[in-house]
Amino acid sequence: MSRAARVPAGTAPPGMASDVSDPGLADGGRPRIAWARRAMPVLAMVADAAAAEQPFAGLAVAACLHVTAETAGLVSLLTDGGGRVYLAASNPLSTQDDIAAALAARPGVTVFARSGVDRDTYYEHIHRALDCAPDLVVDDGCDLVNTLHGQRPELLAGVRGGCESTTTGVARLRRMAADGILAFPMVAADASATRRMFDNFCGTGQSAIDGIIRATNTLLAGKVVVVAGYGPCGRGIADRACGLGARVIVTEVDPVRALDAIMRGFQVLPMAAAAPLGEVFVTATGSRDVISAAHMTSMRDGAILANAGHFDVEVDVRGLAETAVEIRPGVRPHADEYVLADGRRLILLADGRVVNLVAGEGNPADVMDISFAVQALVLAWLAEGAHGLSAGVHGVPAAIDARVARLALASQDAEIDVLTAAQQDYLDSWRQGS
Amino acid sequence: MPAEPAAFKVADLSLAEFGRNEIRLAEHEMPGLMAMREEYAKAQPLRGARITGSLHMTVQTAVLIETLTALGAQVRWASCNIFSTQDHAAAAVAVGPYGTPQDPAGIPVFAWKGETLPEYWWCTQQALTWPGESGPNMLLDDGGDATLLVHKGAEYEEAGAVPSAADDDPEEWQVVLSVLRDSLTADPRRWTAAAAAIRGVTEETTTGVHRLYEMATAGTLRFPAINVNDSVTKSKFDNKYGCRHSLVDGINRATDVLIGGKVAVVCGYGDVGKGCAESLRGQGARVIITEIDPICALQAAMDGFQVSRLEDVVGSADIFVSATGNFHIITAAHMSGMKHQAIVGNIGHFDNEIDMAGLARLPGIRRVTIKPQVDEWVFADGHAVIVLSEGRLLNLGNATGHPSFVMSNSFTNQVIAQIELYTRAADYSLGVHVLPKHLDEKVARLHLDALGVRLTTLTKRQADYIGVPVDGPYKSDHYRY
Numbered sequence: 041m042s043r044a045a046r047v048p049a050g051t052a053p054p055g056m057a058s059d060v061s062d063p064g065l066a067d068g069g070r071p072r073i074a075w076a077r078r079a080m081p082v083l084a085m086v087a088d089a090a091a092a093e094q095p096f097a098g099l100a101v102a103a104c105l106h107v108t109a110e111t112a113g114l115v116s117l118l119t120d121g122g123g124r125v126y127l128a129a130s131n132p133l134s135t136q137d138d139i140a141a142a143l144a145a146r147p148g149v150t151v152f153a154r155s156g157v158d159r160d161t162y163y164e165h166i167h168r169a170l171d172c173a174p175d176l177v178v179d180d181g182c183d184l185v186n187t188l189h190g191q192r193p194e195l196l197a198g199v200r201g202g203c204e205s206t207t208t209g210v211a212r213l214r215r216m217a218a219d220g221i222l223a224f225p226m227v228a229a230d231a232s233a234t235r236r237m238f239d240n241f242c243g244t245g246q247s248a249i250d251g252i253i254r255a256t257n258t259l260l261a262g263k264v265v266v267v268a269g270y271g272p273c274g275r276g277i278a279d280r281a282c283g284l285g286a287r288v289i290v291t292e293v294d295p296v297r298a299l300d301a302i303m304r305g306f307q308v309l310p311m312a313a314a315a316p317l318g319e320v321f322v323t324a325t326g327s328r329d330v331i332s333a334a335h336m337t338s339m340r341d342g343a344i345l346a347n348a349g350h351f352d353v354e355v356d357v358r359g360l361a362e363t364a365v366e367i368r369p370g371v372r373p374h375a376d377e378y379v380l381a382d383g384r385r386l387i388l389l390a391d392g393r394v395v396n397l398v399a400g401e402g403n404p405a406d407v408m409d410i411s412f413a414v415q416a417l418v419l420a421w422l423a424e425g426a427h428g429l430s431a432g433v434h435g436v437p438a439a440i441d442a443r444v445a446r447l448a449l450a451s452q453d454a455e456i457d458v459l460t461a462a463q464q465d466y467l468d469s470w471r472q473g474s
Numbered sequence: 475m476p477a478e479p480a481a482f483k484v485a486d487l488s489l490a491e492f493g494r495n496e497i498r499l500a501e502h503e504m505p506g507l508m509a510m511r512e513e514y515a516k517a518q519p520l521r522g523a524r525i526t527g528s529l530h531m532t533v534q535t536a537v538l539i540e541t542l543t544a545l546g547a548q549v550r551w552a553s554c555n556i557f558s559t560q561d562h563a564a565a566a567v568a569v570g571p572y573g574t575p576q577d578p579a580g581i582p583v584f585a586w587k588g589e590t591l592p593e594y595w596w597c598t599q600q601a602l603t604w605p606g607e608s609g610p611n612m613l614l615d616d617g618g619d620a621t622l623l624v625h626k627g628a629e630y631e632e633a634g635a636v637p638s639a640a641d642d643d644p645e646e647w648q649v650v651l652s653v654l655r656d657s658l659t660a661d662p663r664r665w666t667a668a669a670a671a672i673r674g675v676t677e678e679t680t681t682g683v684h685r686l687y688e689m690a691t692a693g694t695l696r697f698p699a700i701n702v703n704d705s706v707t708k709s710k711f712d713n714k715y716g717c718r719h720s721l722v723d724g725i726n727r728a729t730d731v732l733i734g735g736k737v738a739v740v741c742g743y744g745d746v747g748k749g750c751a752e753s754l755r756g757q758g759a760r761v762i763i764t765e766i767d768p769i770c771a772l773q774a775a776m777d778g779f780q781v782s783r784l785e786d787v788v789g790s791a792d793i794f795v796s797a798t799g800n801f802h803i804i805t806a807a808h809m810s811g812m813k814h815q816a817i818v819g820n821i822g823h824f825d826n827e828i829d830m831a832g833l834a835r836l837p838g839i840r841r842v843t844i845k846p847q848v849d850e851w852v853f854a855d856g857h858a859v860i861v862l863s864e865g866r867l868l869n870l871g872n873a874t875g876h877p878s879f880v881m882s883n884s885f886t887n888q889v890i891a892q893i894e895l896y897t898r899a900a901d902y903s904l905g906v907h908v909l910p911k912h913l914d915e916k917v918a919r920l921h922l923d924a925l926g927v928r929l930t931t932l933t934k935r936q937a938d939y940i941g942v943p944v945d946g947p948y949k950s951d952h953y954r955y
Contacts, residue, residue, distance in 0.1 A: 305734070305735070305758045305759055
C-alpha cells in the first residue's frame with residue numbers, strides 16, 4: 041500500500057476500521073480479558089483513579105504491544121481515562137486473535153493486529169496505528185518509535201512522550217538518543233526495579249519455561265538446560281528450570297553477571313563448550329547470533345532451541361535453515377524439526393521468536409499487573425506535560441515504582457513498617473556515627 | 475584396668491554449669507523427649523534397667539540420658555567417637571542436675587573430646603562394667619561398638635583365644651584385640667556372662683544397623699535388636715535434615731571457606747547424601763554426586779545434580795564429602811590429584827571412608843595442624859589438601875552435630891525402643907526389628923505443636939475409604955515417604 045493512499049498526517053478519521061483476523065472471536069476474548077482482570081488488582085486501582093481524573097482526555101495513544109488479555113487491561117485503562125487507543129502488535133506471531141477482536145469492538149479502541157502476519161503487514165499495522173497522529177506512544181521493542189522517526193517525521197512534533205516496555209527496545213532508544221535522533225522524552229519502563237524483579241525475573245522466568253513445556257512436553261528434571269544470558273530474565277529462567285530439577289549451565293559475556301551465576305552455584309561455560317552438553321537451550325540476552333550455526337552443528341540429537349528475548353535474532357534461524365538438509369515444520373504446534381547432514385535433529389521453537397508469548401500465554405497477569413500499572417502512571421505523568429523532560433531516555437520516577445509496589449502490597453493485605461521520624465532523620469543525616 | 479570401674483571420667487567438671495544451661499535450653503527444643511518424661515514419670519517403665527550407652531556425648535544426648543533416668547533406668551555412658559564429645563555436656567551429666575563439681579551426683583560417664591583410641595575403648599569398657607553385676611541388661615548403641623565388644627568378647631572366650639592382629643589391620647582393630655586379650659586373661663567368662671544378661675540393643679545409625687543385620691544373617695547375633703535408624707522419623711529426618719543443617723556448620727567452623735560458587739562433590743546420595751547435597755546447594759555451591767546405586771543416582775540426576783565418577787571430577791572440585799557407609803571412597807590417589815587446598819571431609823559414621831592410613835603412608839607427605847580437627851596434608855610436590863576431623867564425622871568433630879530438635883525425633887525413638895525391648899523382651903525374637911508404624915507416627919505427632927503444625931483429621935468415611943484407622947497408622951509398611 042503506497043504512502044499516498046494513507047490518511048494525511050494530523051487527522052484521525054473517526055471509525056477507522058480495525059484489522060483483526062476475525063471479529064467474531066470477540067465473544068471468546070471477552071471472558072479471557074475478564075479472567076486476566078481478576079489477577080490485576082493494582083491496575084484496577086490505577087484505572088479507577090484514571091476514570092475519575094481523565095488524564096488522557098482528548099489524547100490519541102499509539103501503542104505497539106503484544107496483544108494479550110493482560111494488555112487489554114492497559115488499553116481499557118487508557119480509554120477509561122479519556123484517551124483513544126490505536127493498537128498494533130509488537131510481534132508478528134504473538135497476537136491473540138480473540139483478544140484483538142474483543143478490543144476492536146470497544147469504543148475508543150482501534151486494533152491492527154493478527155497472529156501470523158508477514159513482515160510487510162507487521163509494519164503496515166504500525167503505520168496504521170501512527171495514522172492517529174499520536175500525543176503519546178507506548179512501545180515494546182522500539183519498532184513503533186523507530187518507524188515514527190524514520191518514516192513519519194511529520195508526526196514527531198505532536199508527541200508529548202511515551203514509554204518503552206522491553207530491555208531490547210530501551211537499548212535501541214538509548215542508541216537513538218546517543219545519535220541525537222530521539223525527538224521526544226521516552227521513559228524506559230523496563231528498567232524500573234519492579235520491572236526487573238517481577239516482570240523479568242518471575243514473569244519471564246516462569247512463562248519461558250511454560251512455553252517450552254507447552255511446545256514440547258519435555259521433562260526438564262535431570263536435563264541439561266543452557267541459559268544464555270544471566271540478566272533478570274535469564275536469572276528467572278535458570279531459577280525456574282532448576283526448580284523443575286534441571287541442571288542449568290549459564291553462558292554470559294558480562295563478567296559481573298557471570299560471577300553472580302557462579303556464586304549461585306551455576307556452571308558458566310562459553311557457548312561453544314555448552315553446545316555439545318545442552319538438551320534445551322534458552323536465549324535471554326538481547327543480543328544476536330548467541331546460538332550460531334557453528335554451535336548448532338555440535339549439538340546433541342534432539343536438542344531443543346528456544347528464545348526468550350524480544351527479537352528473533354538471538355538464535356541464528358537463517359543459519360540453521362542453511363545448515364539443515366531437511367526442515368520438517370510443525371512436528372508439534374510451535375515446533376519445527378531441522379535435520380542436519382548426519383541425521384541429528386534440532387527442534388526450534390516458535391521460529392526463534394519470543395517463546396513465552398508464542399508457545400505460551402506470555403507473562404502471567406499478576407506480574408503484568410505491576411508492569412502495566414507503572415506504565416499507566418508514567419503515561420499519565422507524561423500526559424500532564426511540562427516536567428521539563430528533555431528529548432531522550434528517562435527512568436521511571438522512583439515515586440511511581442514505590443506507589444505501584446505499595447498498591448501491590450495492599451492488594452495482598454501485606455503490611456509493612458513505617459519509618460519513625462527519628463529513623464528518617466537518621467537516614468537523612470550524615471552526622472550520626474560511632 | 476582396675477577391677478572396680480571408675481565413677482566417671484570427663485575433661486573438666488567445672489564446665490558443668492555451662493553444660494547444664496545448654497541442656498536446659500535443649501530441653502525446650504526436644505518436645506518428644508520431654509513428652510516421654512511426662513507420659514512415663516509415674517509408671518517408671520525402665521526401673522531395673524541397666525543401660526550402657528555408646529553414643530556421642532553431646533548436649534542432646536544428655537537430654538536423652540536424663541530422660542532414661544527419669545523413667546527409672548540406671549545408665550553408664552561413653553561416647554561412640556573420639557572427637558564428638560562436648561566436654562561441658564559430659565561434665566553436666568557427671569555432676570547431674572542436683573550435684574556440684576565438688577560433689578558430683580550424676581551418672582557414670584566416660585567421655586571427652588580428643589580421646590586416643592586406647593582411651594576410647596577404655597571408656598567403652600567402663601560403660602559396660604557394672605559394679606556387682608555381670609554387665610548391663612540393655613545396650614543403647616550408635617555404630618555398634620558396644621555391641622561389637624560384647625559379641626567379639628564372647629566369641630573369643632568361646633574360642634579360648636583372641637586372634638593376633640595382622641600387620642595391615644586398622645589401628646583401631648588392633649586396640650580392640652588388645653583390650654579383649656587383656657580381658658580374656660583377667661576373666662575368661664566376662665563377656666559371655668555379659669551377653670547372657672543383655673535383653674537387647676537399640677541401634678541408632680545406618681552403619682551400626684548394617685553390622686546387626688550381618689550378625690543376624692550369620693546367626694551370630696546374641697540378643698534381639700531394634701533398628702532405630704529405620705524408623706521413618708529417624709532416618710528421614712536426622713540423617714537428612716540433620717546433615718542438611720550440620721554439614722555446612724562443620725565446614726564453616728572448620729575452614730570459614732565461602733561455599734557459594736564452589737564445586738562440591740558428595741559421595742553417596744542416600745538419606746545423608748541427600749541432606750548433604752541440599753546443604754551445599756543451599757549455600758550456592760554447585761554439587762556433583764557420585765553413586766554406585768542406579769536408583770539413588772537417578773534420583774540425584776532428576777534433582778538436578780550432575781552425577782559423575784570421582785576420578786573424573788577429583789581435579790576440579792573444591793570440597794569433597796563422603797557419605798556412603800562404605801570404605802576407601804576417597805583414596806590417597808584421589809587426594810593427590812585434588813586442587814591445592816581442596817577440602818576433604820567425611821560425614822559417615824566411621825573414619826574409613828577416607829583412606830587416612832593410605833594418605834599418611836605417601837612418600838614425602840607432611841601433616842600441618844591448623845587447629846584442632848583441621849589438618850593440612852602437604853604432598854611432596856608442595857600442594858596440599860585440608861582434611862577435617864582426621865576423616866571422622868565432621869559435623870560432630872568440627873561442629874556440634876545435629877541440632878536438638880531433629881535429635882529429639884531420633885532419641886524419642888530410642889526411648890520408645892528401650893521401653894519396648896526392656897518391658898516386652900519376650901515379644902522380640904532374636905533378630906533385628908523396627909518399631910511399629912503407630913509408634914513412628916507417635917514420634918512425629920509429638921513434634922508438631924512446636925512447629926505450629928495444624929494436622930488435618932480424617933473423617934470416619936475418609937478413613938474407611940482408604941482402609942486405615944482414623945488415628946493411624948496411615949501407611950503400609952512398604953510405603954517409602
